[in-house]
Amino acid sequence: MELFKMTAVELSTMLKEKKISSVELTNSVFDNIENIEDKVSSYISLNKENALEQAKTVDKSIANSEDLPPLAGIPIGIKDNICTKGINTTCASKILESFNPPYNATVIEKIHNNKLVITGKLNMDEFAMGSSCENSYFKKTKNPHSLDRVPGGSSGGSAASVSACECIVSLGSDTGGSIRQPASFCGVAGLKPTYGAVSRYGLIAFASSLDQIGPLARNVSDIALLSNVIYGKDNNDSTSVDYIFDDFTKSLVNDVKGLKIGLPKEYFGVGIDDSVKNAVLQTAKSFEKMGATVKEMSLTLSKYALPTYYIISSAEASSNLARYDGVKYGYRTEDFNNLSSLYLKTRSEGFGDEVKRRIMLGTYVLSSGYYDAYYKKAQAVQKMIKRDFANAFQEFDIILTPVSPDTAFKIGEKTDDPLKMYLEDICTVSINIAGLPAFVIPCGKDKNNLPIGMQLISKRFSDDLLIRAGYSYEQENCIWDEMSPSLLGVK
Amino acid sequence: MSITNKEISHIAKLSMLQIDEGHFDKLAKDMNAIVKMVDSLQELNIDEDLNKFTIEGNQNIFRQDEVKPSFPREEIIKNAPEKKAGCFFVPKIVE
Numbered sequence: 001m002e003l004f005k006m007t008a009v010e011l012s013t014m015l016k017e018k019k020i021s022s023v024e025l026t027n028s029v030f031d032n033i034e035n036i037e038d039k040v041s042s043y044i045s046l047n048k049e050n051a052l053e054q055a056k057t058v059d060k061s062i063a064n065s066e067d068l069p070p071l072a073g074i075p076i077g078i079k080d081n082i083c084t085k086g087i088n089t090t091c092a093s094k095i096l097e098s099f100n101p102p103y104n105a106t107v108i109e110k111i112h113n114n115k116l117v118i119t120g121k122l123n124m125d126e127f128a129m130g131s132s133c134e135n136s137y138f139k140k141t142k143n144p145h146s147l148d149r150v151p152g153g154s155s156g157g158s159a160a161s162v163s164a165c166e167c168i169v170s171l172g173s174d175t176g177g178s179i180r181q182p183a184s185f186c187g188v189a190g191l192k193p194t195y196g197a198v199s200r201y202g203l204i205a206f207a208s209s210l211d212q213i214g215p216l217a218r219n220v221s222d223i224a225l226l227s228n229v230i231y232g233k234d235n236n237d238s239t240s241v242d243y244i245f246d247d248f249t250k251s252l253v254n255d256v257k258g259l260k261i262g263l264p265k266e267y268f269g270v271g272i273d274d275s276v277k278n279a280v281l282q283t284a285k286s287f288e289k290m291g292a293t294v295k296e297m298s299l300t301l302s303k304y305a306l307p308t309y310y311i312i313s314s315a316e317a318s319s320n321l322a323r324y325d326g327v328k329y330g331y332r333t334e335d336f337n338n339l340s341s342l343y344l345k346t347r348s349e350g351f352g353d354e355v356k357r358r359i360m361l362g363t364y365v366l367s368s369g370y371y372d373a374y375y376k377k378a379q380a381v382q383k384m385i386k387r388d389f390a391n392a393f394q395e396f397d398i399i400l401t402p403v404s405p406d407t408a409f410k411i412g413e414k415t416d417d418p419l420k421m422y423l424e425d426i427c428t429v430s431i432n433i434a435g436l437p438a439f440v441i442p443c444g445k446d447k448n449n450l451p452i453g454m455q456l457i458s459k460r461f462s463d464d465l466l467i468r469a470g471y472s473y474e475q476e477n478c479i480w481d482e483m484s485p486s487l488l489g490v491k
Numbered sequence: 492m493s494i495t496n497k498e499i500s501h502i503a504k505l506s507m508l509q510i511d512e513g514h515f516d517k518l519a520k521d522m523n524a525i526v527k528m529v530d531s532l533q534e535l536n537i538d539e540d541l542n543k544f545t546i547e548g549n550q551n552i553f554r555q556d557e558v559k560p561s562f563p564r565e566e567i568i569k570n571a572p573e574k575k576a577g578c579f580f581v582p583k584i585v586e
Contacts, residue, residue: 102566238552307529318506325507327579332572339582348509356508357518361525363506364494374529380537387544419524 003028004165005488008074008222011168015062015073022055022073026117029075033166036487039147041139042161044080046120047087051075054117070225072115077167079158080121081128082213083202084108091204092136093126095324095331095350105202106234107171107213114229119167122157126352127321128178128206130154131424134415135354142411143185144485145450149408152182155216159186162216163485169217169226173203175210176309177428180440183216184403184453187442187483189223189470190216194460195435196241199234205320207313208239210432219480220441220471224248227463243461251467254475257291262396266302267427273406279444279452280402283473287400290476297396301388304381305430310422311365311378312433318362324350357418382433389434393459398469400456402427403440407450431457439466442479451483494526
């Protein structure tokens with residue numbers, strides 16, 4: 001098998017046994033990028049020269065029999081809203097087109113310390129606002145399983161690149177489903193960690209109380225290995241939590257006996273496509289067969305999660321994006337005659353339509369006369385949703401749901417109707433509102449041969465339990481063989 | 492609740508965004524649909540017991556206010572669209 005198609009676990013062993021070199025592996029990944037990137041368009045920028053330098057350094061260390069971290073020499077792609085010193089970080093926006101960060105995000109420092117090889121920066125919806133990757137200023141990423149369809153969003157590049165083997169693993173970010181929905185659409189695994197588990201320092205802010213960085217990969221073991229790298233308290237992020245997670249590879253155990261799994265009926269109702277519903281219910285049966293108990297339950301506030309999310313996230317976005325003023329960094333209009341017109345024109349020319357809509361919605365819900373009715377109310381409902389989940393987790397260990405109401409849709413299908421696009425997030429936003437961890441892995445395909453994902457949710461800091469459940473499912477069901485897109489040829 | 496064209500113009504002004512005339516109607520339509528969606532929260536009553544529910548570990552984290560090395564000036568200013576004499580350059584503000 002070509003090296004670029006293999007998983008980090010397999011490659012890591014081969015590197016350490018000196019069967020391959022990191023330079024060979026990195027070249028193999030870049031060869032594949034060269035072959036298919038014009039079809040998939042996952043990357044905003046490539047980092048080939050630096051990547052090969054990094055790979056060479058790892059190879060030297062291996063030759064000297066130095067002790068190396070498990071993921072040393074493994075090629076990783078990074079979503080373009082995570083700051084990389086010396087590599088442009090655009091957030092897929094015109095306003096940050098030439099932004100060259102003077103510092104690394106904490107997760108990037110950790111990636112460097114663990115000697116992974118950065119392949120490049122991945123496409124996304126502008127400022128992570130969107131569910132299809134179509135809101136990127138630069139390009140539209142395609143779904144590797146069907147090139148006329150979207151890869152999901154906002155981490156569309158992160159999911160498509162992993163699916164198309166244009167990197168071995170990747171990092172995305174998730175504010176309302178931005179890791180999970182694209183993972184589901186592209187047939188890869190994606191983890192949204194507990195809020196505060198992974199440092200947000202250097203992640204370009206969208207909605208700070210909801211944003212979280214997480215890993216995407218082609219199997220559960222790789223997710224565990226990459227989670228070991230990125231999790232942990234960071235003094236540079238005041239919302240980062242001082243909680244010691246155990247080595248996630250210890251959770252790679254095939255055992256769900258006695259696990260109590262809840263199926264919230266609100267997530268299987270109207271609007272959810274039958275093929276998605278059936279695939280996830282089939283998964284529940286599989287967990288039952290493996291010794292878990294499965295029971296229907298109710299999360300009554302589910303329908304209020306979407307409005308709550310759009311109020312809170314847009315309010316925070318309107319405040320966070322006030323910094324783009326054409327003065328300190330980023331795009332500046334050429335057409336201004338005073339400071340006020342400099343601000344106005346810079347922002348109007350620099351932001352795309354969706355970003356403008358969210359800034360305006362956020363400004364509206366925070367404005368005088370509407371603050372109580374919208375923002376304050378949404379905060380109270382947020383607390384009610386948290387309580388709803390806390391009550392559920394007194395009875396259940398894991399909650400199992402669909403990820404998205406449907407599978408990957410056609411490019412252009414939902415671009416004219418923002419509300420239709422927002423409904424894509426209906427199964428995922430409540431998790432961010434409650435600060436919970438959630439894990440998506442593939443569980444089947446629909447009649448068009450498009451991947452379907454399932455979402456496993458647990459209480460805060462039980463991220464390891466999600467890894468165990470996902471791993472057990474993966475071991476019992478050969479999910480990965482059918483998730484390799486046909487554009488890569490036979491596996 | 493619906494949002495009037497006058498309100499949209501006001502919000503755009505507060506947001507420091509200029510809406511092109513040709514885009515205004517579409518924006519107004521979209522904003523109204525979105526506001527209608529978020530308005531569904533109004534039907535939900537906040538129960539009085541909510542204050543009794545506390546979220547574990549939900550407290551502010553403080554650190555010592557210590558002086559630490561920061562970034563070199565050239566590094567910070569390198570991304571500025573216009574700079575002069577090591578400073579960010581803006582149009583004249585005070586007459």
